[in-house]
Amino acid sequence: MIKTMVFDIGETLTRDDRYWASWADWLNTPRHTLSALVGAVVAQGLDNAEALRLARPGLDVDAEYAAREAAGRGEHLDETDLYDDVRPALAALRAAGVRVVIAGNQTTRVGELLRALDLPADFLATSGEWGCAKPDPEFFARVMTVADVQPWETLYVGDHPANDIYPAAYAGLRTAHLRRGPWGHLWADDPAVAAAADWRVNSLHDLLDLADLS
Missing domain, CATH: 3.40.50.1000 (HAD superfamily/HAD-like)
Structure with missing residues (x-):
């Protein structure tokens, strides 16, 4: 049982709609572009954070996450x-x-x-x-x-x-x-x-x- x-x-x-939309807005990337990149890394079996690095090469995801929180644009549910x-x-x-x-x-x-x-x-x-x-x-x-x-x-x-x-x-x-x-x-x-x-x-x-x- x-x-x-x-x-x-x-x-x-x-x-995850809001999550990825907020990242796209923060990175000044069209939402559709980031969504498509997420789909690409999913299909390749990669960590979805790779989509963020594709949108902005060299991105330090943890540092950028902290910057978003500090700016009052962090996670929301x-x-x-x-x-x-x-x-x-x-x-x-x-x-x-x-x-x-x-x-x-x-x-x-x-x-x-x-x-x-x-x-x-x-x-x-x-x-x-x-x-x-x-x-x-x-x-x-x-x-x-x-x-x-x-x-x-x-x-x-x-x-x-x-x-x-x-x-x-x-x-x-x-x-x-x-x-x-x-x-x-x-x-x-x-x-x-x-x-x-x-x-x-x-x-x-x-x-x-x-x-x-x-």
Whole structure:
């Protein structure tokens, strides 16, 4: 039985539209250009920060991030950044007795912003808060600590095969690949992803059917 479901954040719970649009505006790059560069690095399997370096060669991403925060143009999240199924699906899972955990590769600031949204979850943490990021096994060891059940009773839900599905499966968790966002759509029908994921879903509402599966 699946007793705990753990959710990735970016392009699983939240849209990245605002994130990339704000970076494009900061770098004085047309939004469509940066969006296309993100697609290019996704297709090549590269870290998405490479899109920023393609837009501005030699960019120090960490330094630029700090400059944006100092200028009052840093990270922002509100209700409009959530996918429509997030609140109802997570609330329904909790009502069904599933422990809901949110844990993804995000900054400490994003953790603060998500907590301010008061999502229906039992626990929330980001890689910035933990000091380790996916696909590092240490991240999934932390996940299992907060899941508070056995690995085979835990489902990790995410859109990114290399960061979510493969390392979670290697750690012994069950996995659900979500067809959402550029990574989710690009690899939705990839044979390797199909082999690694226990389930492939198109919506968080689909997870309600998995809560009682053994």
